[in-house]
Amino acid sequence: MADEQSEVPDGTAVRVALWRAMHVQVDSPPHVIEDEIGLQLAAPEEGWRRRPDMDPRGTSPFRAAIVARARFIEDLVVEQAGHGVAQYVVLGAGLDTFAQRRPDIAARLRVFEIDQPATQAWKRQRLIELGYGIPDWLRLVPVDFEAGGDWWRQLSDAGFDPGRPAVVVCAGVTMYLTKDANAATLRRLAGLSPGSTLAMTFMLPTDLVDDADRPALEATKPQAQAAGTPFISFYTPQEMLALARDAGFKDAHHVPGAALAARYFAERSDGLRPSSGEDLLVATT
Numbered sequence: 001m002a003d004e005q006s007e008v009p010d011g012t013a014v015r016v017a018l019w020r021a022m023h024v025q026v027d028s029p030p031h032v033i034e035d036e037i038g039l040q041l042a043a044p045e046e047g048w049r050r051r052p053d054m055d056p057r058g059t060s061p062f063r064a065a066i067v068a069r070a071r072f073i074e075d076l077v078v079e080q081a082g083h084g085v086a087q088y089v090v091l092g093a094g095l096d097t098f099a100q101r102r103p104d105i106a107a108r109l110r111v112f113e114i115d116q117p118a119t120q121a122w123k124r125q126r127l128i129e130l131g132y133g134i135p136d137w138l139r140l141v142p143v144d145f146e147a148g149g150d151w152w153r154q155l156s157d158a159g160f161d162p163g164r165p166a167v168v169v170c171a172g173v174t175m176y177l178t179k180d181a182n183a184a185t186l187r188r189l190a191g192l193s194p195g196s197t198l199a200m201t202f203m204l205p206t207d208l209v210d211d212a213d214r215p216a217l218e219a220t221k222p223q224a225q226a227a228g229t230p231f232i233s234f235y236t237p238q239e240m241l242a243l244a245r246d247a248g249f250k251d252a253h254h255v256p257g258a259a260l261a262a263r264y265f266a267e268r269s270d271g272l273r274p275s276s277g278e279d280l281l282v283a284t285t
Contacts, residue, residue: 009119012229013094014042015053016172019063020070022049026056027272032067032264033074037097041126061213061275068260068274073169073199074098076282080167080197081105087166089155090114091185092173095123099138110137112160114151117142152188165195165285172278175203175231182233183243186283190248196285198249201278205234210276217277240281249283 017038024034048054077088077098086109090096093113099106113120120142127134134140139158143149156162168189174182189198209217224231235243237254244252261274 008122009042009095010229012172013119014044016066017042017095017097018044018048018054019059019066022054022056022059023063023067025049027060027063028268028270032064033071035067035070035097035101037100037132038095040130041095041097041123043126060272061216064261064265064272065257065274065278068257068264069171069201069278069280071264072255072260072280073171074102076197076199077109077167077169078102078105081108085165085167085195085197086110087160087164088112089160089166089168091151091168091170093123094119094172099135100127100132103135107135107137110139110159112139112141112155112158114141114143114155117144162191163193165193166197168192168196168198170198170200172201174200174235175233176229177233179233183247186244186247186249190244190283190285192285194250194285198244198281198283200240200281200283202235202240202281203231203233203278204276205236208236213275213277216275237279240279244281244283250285252281252283255280255282 017035020033020035021039024031024036049056053059081088088098088106088109089112090098091114093115096113099111099113113123115123120140124134124140139160141151141154141158143151143154145151160166170185177185186198186200189196192198206214206217221231237256241252241254256279257274257276260280265273
C-alpha cells in the first residue's frame with residue numbers, strides 16, 4: 001500500500017519487482033521468468049543492487065520464491081485463457097507486469113489490477129512515460145482499502161462481469177490482513193461465476209517453515225512491523241483449505257512451495273531454490 005500524498009508504490013512491491021529483475025541479471029539461465037519491466041517502472045537509484053535487501057547471495061531463496069510464484073500464476077492464467085476464461089483480476093497488483101510482458105495473452109483478456117489509489121496513479125503515469133500506455137483491455141482499479149473502499153463494487157464499475165468466469169490472483173497479501181478480512185474476501189470470491197479460479201498465497205506458521213529458512217523469516221517480521229506492514233495472519237494448509245470450503249468454493253487444493261521448487265528448479269545446477277514459508281491455495285467455483 002502507498003501513501004496517497006507521495007504517490008509511490010510501497011517498499012514491498014518495489015522489492016518484489018527488483019528481485020524479479022535480479023533473477024534475470026544475476027542468476028544463471030534458464031530463467032524461471034523474465035521480468036525486468038518492474039525494474040523500469042521502479043527506476044531505483046543508481047547502486048540499488050548494493051542495498052542490503054538486494055544482496056545476491058543472502059536473498060537468493062526469497063528471490064527464487066518470488067519468481068516461482070510469479071511463474072506458477074502466469075502458467076495458470078495462460079492455461080485458463082486457453083480454456084476460454086476472458087477476465088483476469090489481480091488483487092493487490094503492485095508492480096505486476098503481466099499485461100506488459102505477455103500482451104499476446106493479456107490482449108485476449110480483460111485485465112483488472114486492484115490497488116490503492118496512489119499506487120494506481122503512480123503506475124498509470126509510469127506506464128505512459130515508458131511508452132506502454134494503458135490499453136483498453138487493462139483496467140487499473142483504485143480502491144482505498146484503508147477508508148473502507150468497496151473493491152467489489154469498484155471492480156464492477158470498471159467493467160468486470162460477475163456473470164462470466166474469471167481468474168483471480170491474490171499474491172503476497174493475506175499475511176497483512178486479519179483473518180476476518182481474508183475470510184470475507186474468500187466468501188465474496190466464492191460467489192464468482194462457475195468455472196472461475198482463485199490463486200491465493202498464504203504464510204505458514206513458523207513451526208511449519210523449514211529449519212534452514214526459519215531465522216530469515218523471523219528476521220523479516222520486525223522489519224515488516226517497522227515498515228508499517230506487520231505480518232498478521234498465518235495459516236496451516238488445512239486451515240486455509242477449510243476457510244475456502246467454508247466460504248463456498250466447490251473445490252480447493254493446496255500447492256506447497258516445495259511443489260514449485262520441484263516444478264521450476266529441479267534441473268538447475270547452481271543450487272538456486274525457493275525458501276519455504278509461503279504456500280498457495282488454488283480454489284474453483
